Amino acid sequence: MVSMKEISKRCNVSVATVSKALNGYTDIGEETRKFILKTAAEMGYFPNSSARALKTKRSYNLGVLFVDEALSGLTHDYFNHVLESFKREAEERGYDITFTNGRVSGRKMSYYEHCRYRGVDGVIIACVNFYSDEVQELVRSDIPVVTIDHVFDGRIAVVSNNISGIEKLVTYVYEQGHRRIAYIHGEDSSVTRNRVTSFYRTLQSFGVEPPEEYIREIPYRDADRAAEETAKLLNLETPPTCILYPDDYSALGGINEIRDRGMRIPADISIAGYDGIMAARILEPKLTTLCQDTEAIGKTAADKLIDLVEHPKTTLIDRYVIEGTLFRGASVKNINQ
Known part of the structure; x- marks a missing residue:
């Protein structure tokens, strides 16, 4: 297994600099960071997730709570694209995704208990009954939360206009x-x-x-x-x-x-x-x-949730509104003529 020490020798920088590059710190030059990441990838370096979790106190795992009344799951056209964008952005920033459904090995848990069981750093909530007791419990908890298309006081929301x-x-x-x-x-x-x-x-x-x-x-x-x-x-x-x-x-x-x-x-x-x-x-x-704009909704939700996880004291709790665009198509007749 490739170590940070070996990467530091290859890049002719200190181990501390390598560590900062691999862990996303911003107090090193962008060119240096990119060079170290490129070198690490070429050498086949993979971070030890357990060691990283112990050091950072984070699991680098985000929860997704997505349940609709029709139980359509990821066949739901709109949320399928929103969550795909969320997943892509989260993975680019070094996070994995876990779906929260309140059940583990046949045992029923609340959404909050499931998030705790999985050790997620934060959770995105989409397309559920936002007024259910279980959702309310999760929203009122100490777990960082971002909601999609619903606004709670004291929580970040990403909404389509x-x-x-x-x-x-x-x-x-x-x-x-x-x-x-x-x-x-x-x-x-x-x-x-x-x-x-x-x-x-x-x-x-x-x-x-x-x-x-x-x-x-x-x-x-x-x-x-x-x-x-x-x-x-x-x-x-x-x-x-x-x-x-x-x-x-x-x-x-x-x-x-x-x-x-x-x-x-x-x-x-x-x-x-x-x-x-x-x-x-x-x-x-x-x-x-x-x-x-499902791409922007998902990306914004991921960015804001990760910001909340990594910088809880400086991330603004706000509502982020995403504009849509009209597709005129051909199904509306002009009856002025």
């Missing part, structure tokens, strides 16, 4: 001439409340008051329920000219219902989704949607 996202989407639909705009939104959460408020507020700014029967609620990523609610909207005496869906996956259910009726998108009815999953871009016609 859902208010701006819906505003961009509704504004685009309005500019295409639509006034009868329906919104099938997700179940109650801070994300949903921000989106629904932004929906009403944006339409109000244009002098549009949507009828209550145009507003529907379904679970996120539920294509079957989306199809059912789409049918109800299309059966109204005065149906909408455009339907917004809570996510692109749900929009697929709406598309199926529309096509089963022999209707065409967007000639007979316009639709728009949310998230910007890859499937939306290969549909025909391409789905108009708001693309969330």
Whole structure:
């Protein structure tokens, strides 16, 4: 096994300098640090994780708490990309990832107990019931925590700008001439409340008051329920000219219902989704949607959690808002013409 002493001889620097380079200290020159890391890699050096943990008092292991009601796991399009970005950034900074599920060898543990059992340095919380007792216990604990798409007092949060996202989407639909705009939104959460408020507020700014029967609620990523609610909207005496869906996956259910009726998108009815999953871009016609910046969300969450672990006294507890971009697609008809 290659030692730091051997690396120091090869690089003609002290062992202390090698140690600083390998452990991420910033009080050495960047060129020196890169040269030492390159040399260490060429020599096949691998740090002893146990020795490093004893020295730094850290495990270099981050927990991920990710559970959604549909138990979709990493097939969840949006969070799959967020967590992949989180994982990539964490690994680049020398950390491993452990998923926290509250169960070890068949024994039930609380999320907090599982994090303690695994010895994680910090944990990211995404897509769970943030008001459950177990999550509340973890958030109130002494373990560094960063949440995604939910804000707790005294904790760092990384959130997609859902208010701006819906505003961009509704504004685009309005500019295409639509006034009868329906919104099938997700179940109650801070994300949903921000989106629904932004929906009403944006339409109000244009002098549009949507009828209550145009507003529907379904679970996120539920294509079957989306199809059912789409049918109800299309059966109204005065149906909408455009339907917004809570996510692109749900929009697929709406598309199926529309096509089963022999209707065409967007000639007979316009639709728009949310998230910007890859499937939306290969549909025909391409789905108009708001693309969330999953790369930036995951990277920011990893950076802030690691900063909190490594520099707890100087890392600001704040909310970091990530902007999305509108993908116009071809599923919203311009009815001004």
